[in-house]
Amino acid sequence: MTSPQFESREKSVLTLIYPRVPSQRLVLLGLKKRGFGQGKFNGFGGKLEAGESLEEGALRELREECGLRADLTSLTWRGCLTYIYDTKPKAMEVNIFDLEAWGGEPEETEEMKPAWYSHEEIPLEKMWADDAYWLLQYLNQQMATPFVGRFRFKGHEGPDSWKVLEHFVRPLLPASVPRMGPSAQIEPGAALLVSTVSFIGAPSARPLESFIRYHLLKGFARVMIFVDDPADSATLDAVRRFPASRVLYRVRGEELWREQRQHCSSFDKLEGFVDEVSARQLLDFELASKLAPSLGCGWILCLDSDELLYTREESVVPHLQSLESQGIYQMSYLNHEAVPEQPETLDYFATVSLFKLHQFAVPLTAKARSGLRFWMNRSKHGQYFLFYDNGKSACRTGLAATPASQHLWQLPSGYKSCTALADPRRMDVEGFRECKDPCVLHFPVCGSAWLTAKYKTLGEFPDKWLGNMPLNESFHKDAREAQLRGGDTLKTMFMEQVLLDSREATAQIACGTCTRLTEHLTTLDAVSTGTVAPDATADGAADSYAVANGDRAVGVERGWILSKAMGYLSPEL
Numbered sequence: 059m060t061s062p063q064f065e066s067r068e069k070s071v072l073t074l075i076y077p078r079v080p081s082q083r084l085v086l087l088g089l090k091k092r093g094f095g096q097g098k099f100n101g102f103g104g105k106l107e108a109g110e111s112l113e114e115g116a117l118r119e120l121r122e123e124c125g126l127r128a129d130l131t132s133l134t135w136r137g138c139l140t141y142i143y144d145t146k147p148k149a150m151e152v153n154i155f156d157l158e159a160w161g162g163e164p165e166e167t168e169e170m171k172p173a174w175y176s177h178e179e180i181p182l183e184k185m186w187a188d189d190a191y192w193l194l195q196y197l198n199q200q201m202a203t204p205f206v207g208r209f210r211f212k213g214h215e216g217p218d219s220w221k222v223l224e225h226f227v228r229p230l231l232p233a234s235v236p237r238m239g240p241s242a243q244i245e246p247g248a249a250l251l252v253s254t255v256s257f258i259g260a261p262s263a264r265p266l267e268s269f270i271r272y273h274l275l276k277g278f279a280r281v282m283i284f285v286d287d288p289a290d291s292a293t294l295d296a297v298r299r300f301p302a303s304r305v306l307y308r309v310r311g312e313e314l315w316r317e318q319r320q321h322c323s324s325f326d327k328l329e330g331f332v333d334e335v336s337a338r339q340l341l342d343f344e345l346a347s348k349l350a351p352s353l354g355c356g357w358i359l360c361l362d363s364d365e366l367l368y369t370r371e372e373s374v375v376p377h378l379q380s381l382e383s384q385g386i387y388q389m390s391y392l393n394h395e396a397v398p399e400q401p402e403t404l405d406y407f408a409t410v411s412l413f414k415l416h417q418f419a420v421p422l423t424a425k426a427r428s429g430l431r432f433w434m435n436r437s438k439h440g441q442y443f444l445f446y447d448n449g450k451s452a453c454r455t456g457l458a459a460t461p462a463s464q465h466l467w468q469l470p471s472g473y474k475s476c477t478a479l480a481d482p483r484r485m486d487v488e489g490f491r492e493c494k495d496p497c498v499l500h501f502p503v504c505g506s507a508w509l510t511a512k513y514k515t516l517g518e519f520p521d522k523w524l525g526n527m528p529l530n531e532s533f534h535k536d537a538r539e540a541q542l543r544g545g546d547t548l549k550t551m552f553m554e555q556v557l558l559d560s561r562e563a564t565a566q567i568a569c570g571t572c573t574r575l576t577e578h579l580t581t582l583d584a585v586s587t588g589t590v591a592p593d594a595t596a597d598g599a600a601d602s603y604a605v606a607n608g609d610r611a612v613g614v615e616r617g618w619i620l621s622k623a624m625g626y627l628s629p630e631l
Contacts, residue, residue: 060560061590061592062411062576062589063399063588064579066404066582066584067149067582069149071105072104072106072151072152073112073153074152075101076101077164082176083178085175085177085180086102086126087100088123088124088170088173092168092169098186103119104123111302112300113130113302122167123167124170126160126162130302133156135235135304136156138151139152139192139209140152141211143212143213143219180197187211191209204229204235204304205230207228208224210222231373231375235304236248236355239352242351242354243354244351244455244456248279249277249356249358250346250353251360251367252342252360253281253282255286256286257293258287258289258515261505262292263292263293269361270283270305271300274300276369277372277375280305280306280355283307284307288311321344324460324461328341331524331525343358350455355455360461361498362500365450367498369496371495374496385474386474388453388466388473388474389451389452389476390465390479391493392498393416393450393498394414394419395444396499396500397410397558398410398412399559407578407582412572414433414571415570415571417430417442420571422619425569426569427615429566432562434613439532439536441614448465449478450498451465453469478490478491478494482620482621509549513537513548518542
């Protein structure tokens, strides 16, 4: 078995505005006079400048290209199309906006010559070839918005710029974005994704772009980012590359503290621990849950920026609608831990495809037990997962629920909570519901530089969480000490306890402790760079982890065995 390799596809983010008079079926187009797309008709837009939001850049380009002026409230985001050219290394991610109110009259500029066209007279034969697949459907409201699409061209200029090699356009779910404000109505399955984020000192902020992009493509109605440091320009730049109607953000500072003091019942309890990231996260999550109904969102899911809610389905919306129909108000998902096979990457979401399965999802076989022992023997503290193994939870909003931790919500009495974790530590037999998809993919330290950046950011955190929960001896604690000492200790920990070579990856997949997942890579349009063959057979490697017959269960093995009994006791069976 070979190990596939992937890398992220770099994208330029652009805007495209179509000034319209729908009552007269008119749209303003411009003939490009120079540069990329010269000689073709198009809408008005271009690249963002430093510090601009998507909407600010769109309006600036409109003004520069045809003289029209408008304010931010006049724009309506309608969708996003990705363009790939076999002759260009970067892809183009183009955000489509409607504009129905503006000031001034269209005028010719050095770059564009504008003219009004009725829908019936649009010169498709003089436009980019992809327009034939979607533009009229969009203008005539025959295609639900927001929509997403992808077009691959043979080239970006000359005859090859007319040749579309691959294409698709489809509506996103939910098919409409819920309204915001006091009159907001919650649509079935509409969810808010929340994360507290810092990319100061990180190798790049590309993972944050992938984090947001993936969840929007999977149907989350909105994403809310809490920027943990106002000096974090990389995070701010990444967030501004998405439509403000879908991606909201708050920046840590006095204004946010006042808002949390006003709305968060846990503020007094957590105020003394705000130097700990976990306390800030809990306050962020509680505030977001209070805001969610006004954002039209009936669900909230809080993830770190190194996690994805993974599903092979086109959207998470039908799953959440199904939970609603069953009267379920909280659902806890299994988490699986990413295993890097490369020492460095700029975007772990677009490169990592190997995952250590949660122990409750590992099959009950002798081979799997030998695989568990491999990981436990590899860890200084006998760990299978190097980080958490208690999942993450989606919760209904409007319940006065509060976050009990980063993993679970405390619901008011009488509301049904379910879990996909057959966890003997809690013995929640009545609440157990088998759910393999969706699940949470956790990418905690998928590169030596990411490990260093993580523990520089965390700093000298205390030995107790929030003053009362002891921090066990663990990889997490060792990494803190290694970072404080300096030197190459952290890099050595990564090489010895985290990174896996192709031979071991093949063996672990054969054991049943690891799996290969690639759907998220397809969603993120990652580029395949080939495969690496192992230097030993899977069976031969797996045999070297064998456990003696009669050997007592240790560590995570006890919960692994008991979890199978939990499944049989579930009321679903």
